[in-house]
Amino acid sequence: MGNLRHLQLVYPKNNVYLNRMMQRAVKGAMPFDTRTAFHALRSVSLSHLPDEEDSRGSFIPSQVLPFFQLPSMRAFSADSVVESTQSEPSDTQSTEAESAPVVGSSPISEITLRTSSGSKGMEGLIACCASLKSFKYQHSDSHLLSEGYRPSAFYQSLDASKSCLQSLWLDNGGTHLPFTIAGANETHDEWIGSLTEFTVLKELRIRLSNLLDIRYQLDPSSPLPDVLPQSLEALYVEGCKENSLVMLVGQLKLVLQKRKQQFPRLKRLEIEGFFHDGEDEEASGYQSSGSMRERFIRPRVYEMIEPLREACSDAGIDLFLRDRDCPETMGAC
Numbered sequence: 001m002g003n004l005r006h007l008q009l010v011y012p013k014n015n016v017y018l019n020r021m022m023q024r025a026v027k028g029a030m031p032f033d034t035r036t037a038f039h040a041l042r043s044v045s046l047s048h049l050p051d052e053e054d055s056r057g058s059f060i061p062s063q064v065l066p067f068f069q070l071p072s073m074r075a076f077s078a079d080s081v082v083e084s085t086q087s088e089p090s091d092t093q094s095t096e097a098e099s100a101p102v103v104g105s106s107p108i109s110e111i112t113l114r115t116s117s118g119s120k121g122m123e124g125l126i127a128c129c130a131s132l133k134s135f136k137y138q139h140s141d142s143h144l145l146s147e148g149y150r151p152s153a154f155y156q157s158l159d160a161s162k163s164c165l166q167s168l169w170l171d172n173g174g175t176h177l178p179f180t181i182a183g184a185n186e187t188h189d190e191w192i193g194s195l196t197e198f199t200v201l202k203e204l205r206i207r208l209s210n211l212l213d214i215r216y217q218l219d220p221s222s223p224l225p226d227v228l229p230q231s232l233e234a235l236y237v238e239g240c241k242e243n244s245l246v247m248l249v250g251q252l253k254l255v256l257q258k259r260k261q262q263f264p265r266l267k268r269l270e271i272e273g274f275f276h277d278g279e280d281e282e283a284s285g286y287q288s289s290g291s292m293r294e295r296f297i298r299p300r301v302y303e304m305i306e307p308l309r310e311a312c313s314d315a316g317i318d319l320f321l322r323d324r325d326c327p328e329t330m331g332a333c
Contacts, residue, residue, distance in 0.1 A: 002036045008045045013057035022066035046078040058082045061124045068106040068128045077112035084145040085119045101128045109133040115140040121153030134167040139174035151192040151210045162197045169205040194227045201229045205236040224251035233265045240273030249308045256311045272322035275301045295325045
């Protein structure tokens, strides 16, 4: 398989041979006689069988780390990668240490993790990459070992990538439950902090509660222009509720006021939230109701963003309003 460029693998829940096979391929051990196995591999996508939803499997970081040691790899994506703060069995620890690449040695520049749970900020995977340009993470509390979403852990993990990261999706379209196996799903460090040191960041997708520190006050402790990098071209704010929309519109208008001096490359703004008729959901996130009734964004919501729309039009910036339960608003995201 020395000429293979792209690999898409779909696994059943029982995938006990994955890490053993890949470790042998990377080392050139039997049945891989040389180290040229997967030598030309550039992209890998891992997922599990869609049937038997309740028993779908997951990966731990040590299972996927061997892909980060392949010399031509550039893009890695996977579903259900679960990282836990709980102690691993001794055999798992030794396997992980054995398969872990040297920090900064992997040529992978794009990581995409869907329906995953990274309690440590996926630090092991991110640290391997010498020049990470794109990191996309979607959180899910549905896994047995899920311990809640910790944005501060990802901020720490991405510290070494501040000078090279161009696209950052944190918890894009994620799902959050009131309780996990670890107990009440509460966090007091929702704000990720200032992103101004991400000097080449062009695209940012992030939840409102992670973008701005608004947990204990009506207005954020730091205004939005003070937490965004000047290189930003597109900003997608998720998880906004109607009672926070006026505040967010005001903060985005502050950004537009400083566009020429501070954000000259900004071209696109998107706001996603719970804007349709129906009962409100948990503040940490919401899930589609599954109702067959067609839903629409409330007219008053459009009225609330009209000042921002006018400001964007004057500045030549595209503005989009989204709601996950209103499919017609989610096209061309």
